Amino acid sequence: DFSLTTFQIITKEYELFDFRKTEVPPLLLILDRSDDAITPLLNQWTYQAMVHELLGLNNNRIDLSRVPGISKDLREVVLSAENDEFYANNLYLNFGEIGTNIKNLMEDFQRKRPKGQQKLESISDMKAFVDNYPQFKKMSGTVSKHVTVVGELSRLVSERQLMEVSEVEQELACQNDHSSAQQSVRRLLQNPRLSELDAVRLVMLYALRYERHSSSILPSLMDELSRRGVSERHRRMVQSVVEYGGKRVRGSDLIALTDAVAITKQFFKGLKGVENVYTQHQPLLHDTLDQLIKGRLKDSQFPYLGASSLRDRPQDIIVFLIGGATYEEALTVYNLNRCTPGVRIVLGGSSIHNTKSFLEEVTLATAHGGDRPQGSGRHGNRR
Structure with a gap:
């Protein structure tokens, strides 16, 4: 058992883990990705998560070489909160807000140039502005980079009709109207x-x-995928995802009945022509951490491994997701840290997933894991 092995190593090598003493010992919460297979399948609308989902973040680098008309110096760009102030300030903001912030920066620059001022009504206008002012690109490489990234995100959203797709994804994830x-x-x-x-x-x-x-109309939907020409590999993944994170495997109630009236569509309107939609979904991690902080986490689902029972409210929580975390869950942790004084939460995982990498994880897990006993998806332990 992973949690027991971890506990034994920490106990044996206690000097390596002898940090500052606190009134309440730090708590390690180990979770299994298979308990929430929905979160990695959803399109995202915050900057960091959206970039990883649509473009891919690899060691803070984005490959833009396939972007139509991309300039040589922007074929690969770095997005790092440590050395990019704009990214650090915007990585958790929604897409519309990011576009507005870029627009404001560029309009500030334009105000310093009284001649030839032009209106910036859309991302296309901003890209044209950057292309027409080489000196602006030289002075503001960071802004030029983000205009390019946001422009490509906008193109993909339009090309793949992701606003409409995301609306249906949110309906499936959050509502109960078959x-x-x-x-x-x-x-x-x-x-x-x-x-x-x-x-x-x-x-x-x-x-x-x-x-x-x-x-259920799943067989009919599978036939529709076949008629669309969806590859056999992708069609097989539908059953693989159910084997990986279906009801038989989950150790938690991922999908609870939800009153549709209580679900409110949230529209984020930014630049003209760009409208970000639908952030109803909350990862299972949000409820798990909320219950943990309130002392309501069930020992039957989250057995506690330690010298004594967990009595005090935890102050330092380290979450580790076996099978990989997501940037939506990172946003959840960020918001909980902001809204919960006296509690510090750190999120880790075996990887940071977008949909493509998650499906690779599912393929590997179902190909080598075989049939898992009911409820074995939960490795969650508190320490």
Whole structure:
């Protein structure tokens, strides 16, 4: 057992872990990715998460070499909160707010140039402005970089119709209306502009959400994927995701009945032509940490391993997600740290997933793991 082995190592090598003494010992919370297979499948709308989902972040680097018309000096860019103030200030903001912030920076520069001032009404206007002022690119490489990144994100959102896709994803993840959900998924699957990845993950979300529904239309949706020409590899992944994170495996109640009236669509409107949508979903990690901080976490689901029982409210919480964390969960931890005085939470994981890397994880886990006993997805332990 991973948690027991970790505890034995820490006990044996106690001098390595002999940090400053605190009134309440730090707590290590070990979780399993298979308990929440929905979060890594969702499109994201905050800057950092969106960049990783659509462009891919690898060691803080983004490969933009395939972006149409990209200049040589922007084929690979670095996004690091340590040395990029704009990124540090915006990585948790939604897409519309980021565009507005870039627009404000560029308008400040324009005000210093009384001649030839032009309106910046869209991301296309901003890109044209940067291209027309080489000296601006030289003076403000950071802004030029972010205009390029946001411009490419905007292009992909439009090309893949991700606002419409995201709306249905959120409906599947958060609401409990099977009739509406199946109609929405069918409608999108008939859209020829829907990418293969977006089509298959909609079916994955449906399969997880309505896994045991008496009127499930999963076989029909699988037939629709086949008619669309979705590869056999991707079609097989639908069942793999259910094997990895379905009801038989989960140690928690990932999908609770939700009153649809209580769900409010949140529109984030920024630049003209850019409208970010739908942030209803909260990762399971949010509820787990909230219950932990309030002292309501069930020992039956999260057995405590330590010298004594957990009596005091934890002050330092280290979360480690076996199977990988996501930037949406990083945002959850960021918000909890801001809103919970006296509690410090650190998030770690075996990797940071976007949808593509998560599906690779699922493929490896289901190919080598075989059938897991019921409830074995939970490695969660508190220490």
